[in-house]
Each structure stands twice: as structure tokens, then as C-alpha cells.
Amino acid sequence: MGANGRSPRTPTLSPPHAQRRPPAPDAPTVLFDLDETLMPEEPVAMRCIVDTARAASSAYGVDPLDLATALRQEARKLWHATPVHSFCNRAGISSWEALWSEFPGDAPELAYLRSRRGTYRLESWQAALERFDIQDPALAQRLADAFPALRAQTYETFPDAVPCLERLARDCRIAVVTNGARDNQLRKLAGGGMADLPERIFVSSDFGAGKPSPAFFGHVLHTLRVAASTCVFVGDSVTNDILGASACGIATIWVNRDGRADPRTAVARHEVGALRDVDVGLIRRLLST
Secondary structure: OOOOHHEEEEOOOOOOOOOOOOOOOOEEEEEEEOOOOEOOOHHHHHHHHHHHHHHHHHHHHOHHHHHHHHHHHHHHHHHOOOOOHHHHHHOOOOHHHHHHHOOOOHHHHHHHHHHHHHHHHHHHHHHHHHHOOOOOOHHHHHHHHHHHHHHHOEEOOOEEEEEEHHHHHHOOHHHHHHHHOHHHHHHHHOOOOOOOOOOOOEEEHOOOOOOOOHHHHHHHHHHHHHOOHHHHEEEEEEEHHHHHHHOOOEEEEOOOOOOOOOOOHHHHOOEEHHHOOOOOHHHHHHOOO
């Protein structure tokens, strides 16, 4: 068991779109966010950055957390300066995701990111080390290479995520709708043991825009051939998930694991503190009101 009761899992070879028994014709569709709803993302990424930074600590005595914080800041600066940042912003691809993504896809923006990924990783670590007066290109390269390898084998799921998906999959169509780079998101789902549970996985980098874009939600509904009135979206982000889906006429369940207060969530049909509280009875009740 990982921190905060989360379950670490090792990668599996489950295919992202395994065949499932077709649901009933009138089955509701449940759309799930991935990051911070099914799996913790930012804290896992930060822990991997800190663990990577320990190599600099042993060589130069710099505090790993301080170096990790500097890396996040310097990577963000470089990320905002990239000529395709507007695309990344629309697709919801973060600066720390870029430190380990290979950026697959046909879009010219993804091709640019693919061609620059090694330089971006190296320059981010170099700039972070320079904040501590460390000029060591070889170390920067070692760190730039080490983080993607570590992050690609480090996954955690919330302990209620897989049981929730398995429970709902018996009576509902299930899809994951996530912002980010396709390879990262698929690797996380596989590593978390969830790749074969959704009927479809929609990743914003494939579409060129992500949540809360109405166009992205519309793409999801069109591809699944379902009406908004037959869907429920389950997610943690007020802006991306709750407001975005609600604006498209999709009923929403706000997953509020930390007990936050946010008046904007008044548009949510329901609030839960954990996914164990989401079952087919709740889904049907929300769609009947």
C-alpha cells in the first residue's frame, strides 16, 4: 500500500481496448477522468523527481526536494516558451508530463515536441542545477535520462478505483476521458491495472484540445454515439470535469477526496468523497432526475 492508502501497481500488458461483453441497449454511459480521480498524478510525479534528484544530492550535497522544486519551476519556464505552448495548453499537457512523454501522434505540434523532447529534458535539469551553482552537463544528462525511466515504472491507483470500474462495467458503458499525452496516459492505465476496463479511452493529445473544451466533450459523445442525457461524468477537477461536462448537458459526480469547499460545484448533480460511493443505482438515479 502506498502513501495515503493508495495502491502501487507494476505495469501490465493489458491492451488499452480489450473486448468486453456488450452492455444492454439502454445501459448508461459513465465517463471517468483519470488523473487525481482514478490515479494520483502530481504527487507521484513529484516523488519520482525527488528520487531522481538524489543523484545530485550524493554528488554535490544539494537537497533533493529543493532541486526537484527548482526543476519544476525551470521546466515550466521552458514549457511556456515553446512555440507550441498554445497547443499544449489546449490539450492540457503539463510541463512535468513533457519530462517523460515520447509525444506520439501525427499532429505537427506533437512532431515538434517529439523532436525537442531530449533537449527540453536536458535544459530543464541543467537550469535547475545552475540554480545551485552546479555546472555538470554529464550529471544533467544522467538526470534527464533517469526520470523518464523511473516515472514509466511508477504507478499508483486509488484503492477504490478498480473495484468501482469493475462494479459499473457490469451494467454501464465505461470510458476514460483524460487530458495529457497519449503515451503517458495509456501507460498509467496499464500500470494501474485498468487498461482493459474502459470500452474507450479518449486522450486530449489525439484531438488537439482537452477538457473543458465543449468540442472535446462533443467528440467523445459523437464517437460513442450517445446523447449527453444518457451520460454521467465522474471527476475531481471543478473546472475541467464538473463545469466542462455540465456545460455540455452531462450529469456530473464530483469526486472530492480532500473535502474541499468550492461554490462552483453547485452545478454537480452529486458529490462523493470516494469512488466506493459510486454504483449503478446512483448513476440511474442521476439520469432519471
